[in-house]
Amino acid sequence: MKPYAQLIHSQALLNRLRNVRLQVRSIPYRMGGNVECPICGSHYKAFMPFRYRQNAYCPSCKSLERHRYAYLTLRDRLEFYKAPLKKVLHFAPDSCLTATIRKNRFIEYLTADNMTSFTNSITVMPDHVMSIDAIAFEDNTFDVVIAIGVLVMVPEDTKATREVYRVLKPGGYAVFHDPINYSLAKTFSDASLTKEEKQGLYHGHDQRWYYGLDYADRLRAQGFEVEDDTYAQQIDNKRYGISPNEKIYIARKKE
Ligand SMILES: [Zn+2]
Structure with a gap:
């Protein structure tokens, strides 16, 4: 061999x-x-x-809290899995969500990742090796872009959100989810933090951004229309293992 x-x-x-x-x-x-x-x-x-x-x-499909909440948001709040036909780009594709999207006949589905965050237990091999801050597609290409736990790892996250805005069709939307500290007023990034300081802030994860209450405003500054999300309080969150404070940001490109 x-x-x-x-x-x-x-x-x-x-x-x-x-x-x-x-x-x-x-x-x-x-x-x-x-x-x-x-x-x-x-x-x-x-x-x-x-x-x-x-x-x-979930040991069967490998979902975490954020995947289950994203799935319910996509399925019930956004009716993502229903007609009309839509073109979708998914960054850092998670195996559990990818499985639900790939088999849907209303979705033309492409996945992308720069492979620095590949976690064998959760994510799948992408169709395109590509960073979210340099998307190799034309303007106005996609109806939906999904980026769950992606922006938090990107050095220039505003460059990434500008790129997502660019490739979305007018009226299209992005689905963003990142860890947010709601006791922090302003988002920051500090490369000089020690490992111990990071441990105290975010359990030692190697993330670039420490998002705070201004998360949605930072998306609005790129031109997106963003609503506050209280959907987790309207569903049986305990049954699905989701925090009632969980938030997903649906960022729409203006028509
Ligand atoms: Zn499952």
């Missing part, structure tokens, strides 16, 4: 072993029906822990 084939083979084997271990670990969580994953329909006593968070991870 050639070296690269060996590598792919051993990676696939490793993934299979990881999945077996995950399914064994998930058995106690499957003994009950308190919570439900809206994406795959699985029921659990509680979702599995993920990093520092309890009640977070």
Whole structure:
């Protein structure tokens, strides 16, 4: 067997072993029906822990809180999965959401990632290796752009939102979700923070931006129309393992 084939083979084997271990670990969580994953329909006593968070991870479709909330927002609030036909660009595509979109006949679907944030357990290989701050598509191409947990990792996030605005058709919308600290008035980025300081701010994640209350205003400054989101309070958030304070920002390009 050639070296690269060996590598792919051993990676696939490793993934299979990881999945077996995950399914064994998930058995106690499957003994009950308190919570439900809206994406795959699985029921659990509680979702599995993920990093520092309890009640977070669906071992069947690999969804986290943000994916379940994004799915419900797309399906019910935006009627994303229904006609008319739409062209969609998804950055850092998550396997659970990608699976629901790829099979939909009303969606022409493209995925993109610059591969620096690839997490084997959650994301899938993209159609295009491309950064969100340099999108290789013409102006006014897409009806919808999805970027969940992407802006927070981009050095010049306003360059990224300008690019998303550019490739959206007039009347089209972007779906943005990032970690936001609602006790922070103003967003900041500070490359000089030590590892310990980052740990205190955001549990040590290697993110570039510390978003605060001005998150929506920063999108409005790029020309987007953005409404405040209270949808998480209107759904059975406890059942779906979603915080009532969860927010997704739907940013529309003006007609
Ligand atoms: Zn699931």
